[in-house]
Amino acid sequence: MVRYKAGLMQKLFSQQLRFTQDDGMTFPNWEEKRLGDVFTWVKTNSLSREFLTYDEGIVQNIHYGDIHTKFRALFRQSTEAVPFIAPNSGLKTFSDEEYCQIGDVVIADASEDFADIGKAIEIVEVRERSLVAGLHTYIARPKTGSLVLGFSGYLLRSEPMRRQIVRIAQGISVLGISKGNLEKLTFWLPHPDEQKKIADALAAMDAKIQAVADQITKFQTFKKGLLQQMFV
Structure with missing residues (x-):
């Protein structure tokens, strides 16, 4: 299957x-588009695993390793196991813009292998002001009404997009991708x-x-x- x-x-x-x-x-x-035509970038934090906890908390934080290993293409906060930001993190508040919103795409910008570099999830269900994205992630937020909820998560995992992402990945022991190169990725939009x-x-x-x-x-x-x- x-x-x-x-x-x-x-x-x-x-x-x-x-x-x-x-x-x-x-x-x-279908119309040819660039990623930069339909998405804008939102600030993320750089918290590592040591500042995250699965005990009780207020704000949950998406770690790039979880995008690699367990999160589904269409991310629902109520069904995914997402760690909270620990009290010792030093981060107290976030701007309204930094909280994940429905329709946001969260992209892992680093990986040790090509299979996971640039892997993405789309937020399709989230509680208000309760979720942010952290270390080695980019948040791409739709800036037009041209994207239907649930489409972007599959688009970014499609073979044409994955081939382009692999080509722009740079590094030796750890691969990385830049926002500038991601913005240049092309795709056909129905x-x-x-x-x-x-x-x-x-x-x-x-x-x-x-x-x-x-x-x-x-x-x-x-x-x-x-x-x-x-x-x-």
Whole structure:
């Protein structure tokens, strides 16, 4: 199912597979854009893991390592395990602009390998003034109404975008990418209604993949408990 989703994404973002409007008519042609045309940058902090805690807190902080390893393309604060900023961090307040907002894209700007450099998540659910982004992250905030919620998270993980990101990554032991180079990345942007169809289709695939993963976890837990009872 994961491979099927990867194949579906490749066909959708290469325009080999196109959706039609509800009346059967074709959507308008996609428009070529640069990342800098549709996003603006928002300030992030530089807190490392030592200043984060999973104990109770007020403001949660997105760490780039969690983007690499566990956060979904469409990030929902209520379902993700995000650490809080610890009292010893020295950071007390943030401007309204620095808090993550719905539609923001958070990009990991550093990695030890090409697979995770530039990996991104889109914030699709967040509580007000409760989430910021930290060490080795950029927040790209949509500056026009041309992006449909849920589309950007998949766009930034599509094969055409990933190929470009790998090309602009620089470094030897640790790879990095700059905002200036990210702004130059090009992509094809569909009509908002077609964006929604793409986002809905991929989100439905993700939901099925997660449901299967949850079933496997439950089965493994059941099996482990059963074996323990058998050999007591």
